Amino acid sequence: MVKVSTPVRWALRLLAVGYVFFLVAWPVGMLVRRTFEGGLENLTDALTDEDVISALMLTAQVAGIAVLINLVFGLTISILLVRYEFPGKRLLSAMIDVPLSVSPVVVGLALVLVYNGRDGWFGQGLEEGGIQVIFATPGLVLATCFVALPLVIREVVPTLAEIGDEQEQAARSLGANAPQTFWRITLPSIKWALVYGVVLSLARSVGEFGAVKVVSNNVSGKTQTATLMVEEKYQNFAQGSAYAIAFLLVMVCIACLIVVAVLRPKDEN
Amino acid sequence: MSGALSGATIDVGRPAPSEGGRPRRTRRTTPRSTLTPAAGLGLGIAMLWFSLLVLVPLSAIIATAAAGGWQNYLDVLQNPQTWNALKLTVSQSLLVTLINVVMGTVIAWVLVRDRFPGKTILNVIIDIPFALPTVVAGLVLLALYGPNSPIGVHWAYTERAVTLALAFVTLPFVVRTVQPVLEEIDSDVEEAAASLGAGRLTIFRRIILPSLLPAITAGAALSFARAISEYGSLVLLSGNRPNETEVVSVRVLSFIENGSYASAAAVASVMLAVALLVIVLLDIVQRRVSRRG
Numbered sequence: 046m047v048k049v050s051t052p053v054r055w056a057l058r059l060l061a062v063g064y065v066f067f068l069v070a071w072p073v074g075m076l077v078r079r080t081f082e083g084g085l086e087n088l089t090d091a092l093t094d095e096d097v098i099s100a101l102m103l104t105a106q107v108a109g110i111a112v113l114i115n116l117v118f119g120l121t122i123s124i125l126l127v128r129y130e131f132p133g134k135r136l137l138s139a140m141i142d143v144p145l146s147v148s149p150v151v152v153g154l155a156l157v158l159v160y161n162g163r164d165g166w167f168g169q170g171l172e173e174g175g176i177q178v179i180f181a182t183p184g185l186v187l188a189t190c191f192v193a194l195p196l197v198i199r200e201v202v203p204t205l206a207e208i209g210d211e212q213e214q215a216a217r218s219l220g221a222n223a224p225q226t227f228w229r230i231t232l233p234s235i236k237w238a239l240v241y242g243v244v245l246s247l248a249r250s251v252g253e254f255g256a257v258k259v260v261s262n263n264v265s266g267k268t269q270t271a272t273l274m275v276e277e278k279y280q281n282f283a284q285g286s287a288y289a290i291a292f293l294l295v296m297v298c299i300a301c302l303i304v305v306a307v308l309r310p311k312d313e314n
Numbered sequence: 315m316s317g318a319l320s321g322a323t324i325d326v327g328r329p330a331p332s333e334g335g336r337p338r339r340t341r342r343t344t345p346r347s348t349l350t351p352a353a354g355l356g357l358g359i360a361m362l363w364f365s366l367l368v369l370v371p372l373s374a375i376i377a378t379a380a381a382g383g384w385q386n387y388l389d390v391l392q393n394p395q396t397w398n399a400l401k402l403t404v405s406q407s408l409l410v411t412l413i414n415v416v417m418g419t420v421i422a423w424v425l426v427r428d429r430f431p432g433k434t435i436l437n438v439i440i441d442i443p444f445a446l447p448t449v450v451a452g453l454v455l456l457a458l459y460g461p462n463s464p465i466g467v468h469w470a471y472t473e474r475a476v477t478l479a480l481a482f483v484t485l486p487f488v489v490r491t492v493q494p495v496l497e498e499i500d501s502d503v504e505e506a507a508a509s510l511g512a513g514r515l516t517i518f519r520r521i522i523l524p525s526l527l528p529a530i531t532a533g534a535a536l537s538f539a540r541a542i543s544e545y546g547s548l549v550l551l552s553g554n555r556p557n558e559t560e561v562v563s564v565r566v567l568s569f570i571e572n573g574s575y576a577s578a579a580a581v582a583s584v585m586l587a588v589a590l591l592v593i594v595l596l597d598i599v600q601r602r603v604s605r606r607g
Contacts, residue, residue, distance in 0.1 A: 049427070049514065050514070054428060057420055057423060057424055057428070058424055058428055058430060060417075060420055061417075061420050061421040061423075061424040061425075061436070062424075062432075062436060064417050064420075064421070065421065065436060065439055065440065065485075067458075068478075068481060068482055068485060069439050069440075069442050069443060069482065069485065070439055071458055072454040072455050072457055072458040072459075072482075073442060073446075073454050075454070075457035075458045075464070076450075076453065076454045076457050078457075079457050114363075118360055118363055118364075121356050121357075121359075121360045122360050122364075124353075124356075125353060125356060125357050125360065128353075129347075129348050129349050129353055129357075130346055130347060130348040130349075131347045131348070131349050131357065132347065137361075139593070139597070140364075140368070140369070142593065143368065143372070143589075143593070144368060146539045146540075146543070146589040146592060146593055147372075147543065147585075147586065147589055148542075148543030148544075148545060148562075148563050148566075148582075148585055148589075149448075149543070149545050149546065149563075150543075150545050150563040150564075150566045150567050150570075150582075151375065151543070151563075151566065151582040151585055151586065152371075153567075153570070154375060154566060154570055154575075154578050154579065154582050155371030155372050155374055155375050155582075156371050157570065157575075158371065158374035158375060158378055158575060158579065159370055159371045159374045160371075166370070166374060167366075167370075187367060190367060191367055191368060191371075194367070194368065223352060248444075248445050251447065252445075252446065252447025252448065252450070253447070254447060254448050254449045254545070254546035254549075255448070255545035255546050255563065255567075258567070259567065259570055272447050272448075272449045272450070272546075273449075275447075275449050275450060275453060276449050276549060276550065279453060279456075279550055280550075287453060288453070288457075291447075291449075291450040291453050291454070294446075294447050294450050295446065295450060298442075298445040298446055298447070299442075299445070301445055302438065302441055302442070302445050305441075306438065
């Protein structure tokens, strides 16, 4: 291994630590400081505000549904991609990654074009059937599903490919049916990859902002999620509440990071 | 935990699993269906959902943009405000990508080759920008670089704010693509070079850098794609001043809010084309790496 001279090593170390400190660590630290500037007041004020509570509840609800849908969809697609051959498989595998590189605002626009009640491709019909998608919870769920779509698949596919299908074949040859094989062989062996994918999707779903902003009309108590409320509070000079809600969101994300950090080594063994 | 939250990074560094891996890497075989009836049903339902959620809405953008014809594109792109937003977005994204190429490689180097107390913390902090909601990222940066800055740096609502926000959200990409590759590099080759009299710089330039290059390219492409489509972190931080700090995403949003879907779709389709270009570029880099590996 090439040895770097001590001054160069120190310079590089200082550069890396300094950059990350000024760009990430200090700003995040400032957020925590600003949140607790007047003691617990900011947090207690925010948590007794009905609008804040309903925004947090809406975020939890939307993120929960989106993660569940992405879990089922992701698991299905992963198994199909790894265990089966079918025409168009390569194309599908490439298309799955598309949502990661589309701007959140463009995601929102795409959904609005199709599902808005006025002139949307499907939206008009749905509206006549009494289902409002855009400016309502279903739209929020769709937007959140879109942006977090590939996360479960990206975690499960490599694991599923690595474990191979010998055990599944053995189970089947011993007379297990498809559901038995799935629940007792496949699922336990990809358990950690799945949990990992779910945690990533959860972090992404809770934090989504741009796509949700386009499909929401930001009505407090109805379609205003926690991230949207952070923006509104800050712009209305209610900075204390903005910092408090942001702090709660940061806590959720840091919890996700910790879960991921704890799970990762287990996963690799 | 490299790549822990790297939702959008690809595993260029890890050796491809012996069999298959990502299906795209498998050799092309004649498309032969091995679907059982149950699996076929599953595929049908999954594809229906995927179409309703992703394919149809994205086609709607293309269709809406195309319905306006070339005139629509010309009108939109000739609008000075849109043009300035495009220019700002592309130039800032390139700048930030350059910063990431240098800083990301340095950080990855320090994480892999250096040893000092607190390194684990540094490794965890790198992932924070991936995990943080984008609007919170903007708020966090405002706390240090905004109007009440404790260090007297007032970058909010200027072009610097755009650089700052983009650098924040794209920080992990190059680090997390370079890090695993650096870990796998065989030190024997470096030692052989050193024993043959190569200096440190020569070893770095001739041996380490070439093997890192695909990973750096992949990381750079990912950060460019992310930077060009960023929205959330800029909303609070940049002030969205027309012609000065307004980026493309903000422009698309204001078109949407004014109800001019055709203009929004035109700009959005340009952004989609860039995203597609990056995906293709990444795929090429990825193939080259896996063929070599």
